[in-house]
Amino acid sequence: MTIDTVRRVAVLGAGSMGHGIAEVAAIGGYEVTMRDIETDLVQDGYENIEWSVGKLAEKGQIDEDANAVLERIETTTDLADAVSDADLVIEAVPEQMDIKRDTFSTVDEHAPEHAILASNTSSLSISEIATATDRPEQVVGLHFFNPPVKMDLVEVIRGEATSEEYAERAYEWAESVDKRPIHVHKDVHGFVVNTVLVPFMEEAAWMLSNDETDVRTADATMVYERGYPMGPFELNDFGGIDIGYHFRDASDQPVPPVVAEKVENEHLGKKTGKGFYEYESGEAGRDDADGVDYGPTDAGDFDTLRTEAVMINNAAWLVGNDVATPEAIDIGLRLGGSFPEGMCRRGDRVGLDAVLEKLEELHAEYGADRYEPAEYLVELVEEGHTGEDAGKGFYDYRTDPPYHYLDWELTDEGVLDVTLDRQERLNSMSEDMFAEIDRLLTDVDVDEVSCVVFSGAGDRAFSSGADITGFTAGEPVDIMDPDDVFTTVYEFDRPTVAKIDGFCLGAGIELALACDIRIGKEGSTIGTPETDLGLIPGGGATQRLVRLVGENRAKEMVFRGLKIGAEEAEEWGILNHAVADEEFEDVVDDVVSDLVTGPPVALKAAKQVINDGQEASLETALEMEKQSFALLTTTDDMYEGVTAFRENREPEFTGE
């Protein structure tokens, strides 16, 4: 939904970031003017948007027709014209301070008085850019990630003079275009994500420079043992080795010799065909990544804590200097770096005392500034706040433990709305997410709850299953955990509903099967693909599925790793309802409304008898039913139901 203070957005620059941001703004419902210095550049940018919006429409990933989005975009080469009626200006011109300042100075002359003036810079100072205008309090950083259409994160950076009001407006605008903004309260080099992410690549490069590792071992260990989506050298090659080099160089920090050498020889990674790997040959190795040819057997002999300690230290520096909160840092790294978890959370899991000890050891051995422990980290450890096991670290686990992967609220009507919130990995379930579901249902006051609705964040997935990247990292026993969690869901004393929009696979369907009612949007995909991974469903699907669809279908589904559409899943009895897009919310609301207004004691009894009865003989199950029925005849709710029937009104149950 658009915000009131912004109607028209001017995007300056039609390159990969500029046209991507223009597309995001137009999809978000804003009128957009995209400007670049030459007609050809603007035209190329527009054609890229046309192609991309077309693809999104084809895949049903936007709510309207592609033309309706495109009609909101105008193009121009005239800067004054572009910004003259803009409520928000987003600059995405080349990353050179003089070009940025020239642009902002002209924008200042022509943009309306109230306009938010934003820069998409990833590395330059917002404060310095702002001084090119007479209204630095209105200048803010809006740092999108590449490609803007796909990447959910936006860093909202305050320069020295940025006002609270304008930072807030920029934040709200980013939310309105369906992005996940994080506040960066101070204009530090690298903002939040790069401050923590750059050492991921750099530390491995220092180790390689010192002959303390090799490329494949480092990459394989970080990927297969720690669950990162790419290894440090692979990521460096992917993004361009020169990028990290310039990042360091610009802040006068030493650059690992192997990186300097690659840049000198113009071996910049994938884009030049050679970096830490060779790409021209396309020989052996992973099909999708040319010359990146490490595998699980290369993993092992690499000091992962060394890299993570430096990243955690930088996170502590950001928190200690009030640049960002641990929550913002963790969201930033998950969404901006596709990290399996944020570095504050990681630090709390590893133990901040272990992190500090590692840094002190490294500092004593190498004397490099990057190992100098951040004051805030030292403070936490000295106060005994060493992480989760101690009850407090970056986060406080004692009174109100944080939920990193669930977004939940208990409404006034008693609906516990639980969103699986790990959109960057299609809401796949990590060990933490399993634990959080269990904790939430165990800790919540059941008397306050009338029903639970599980859904997935975004519109791509309910959940794509257990986090596969955790399988090679964890102990085998960890993979058994889902079963206990789903038993907690299955046995919860109130009705539970799975609201499925998109992929519902593996542990996703197992969570849904543990729920009492499953409603899926048409176009959703339901399946048990575990056999493709050499596994079987481990969260109850072999058993709950067979009870629902019978042996024939359960075996075929599990053996073949079938993925079926929502309509077929309804026909098979897996879903209660497969519903068209436009009716989806209404159908879910209808079901939930019946559960909310239903008699709590009777619903609890019905759930228990139906669940337990399946495991008993018919005779025993009927006896259970009889006893529950008799008990219910003594409740106030029964009297209310009967009275309401007689008085021809809706009953108002109290649960007594």
Ligand SMILES: C/C=C/C(=O)SCCNC(=O)CCNC(=O)[C@H](O)C(C)(C)COP(=O)(O)OP(=O)(O)OC[C@H]1O[C@@H](n2cnc3c(N)ncnc32)[C@H](O)[C@@H]1OP(=O)(O)O
């Ligand atoms: C006891 C329970 C066991 C289990 O549940 S085992 C797991 C069962 N589930 C699966 O096998 C499904 C795995 N996922 C997929 O096959 C695909 O995804 C989809 C078909 C669902 C979607 O494909 P596409 O549209 O091409 O998206 P994308 O680029 O593959 O996914 C976006 C990002 O999400 C990550 N991701 C998706 N599913 C999982 C998962 N289950 N565990 C960990 N990560 C996952 C990807 O890697 C990627 O991430 P990046 O953008 O960093 O490349």
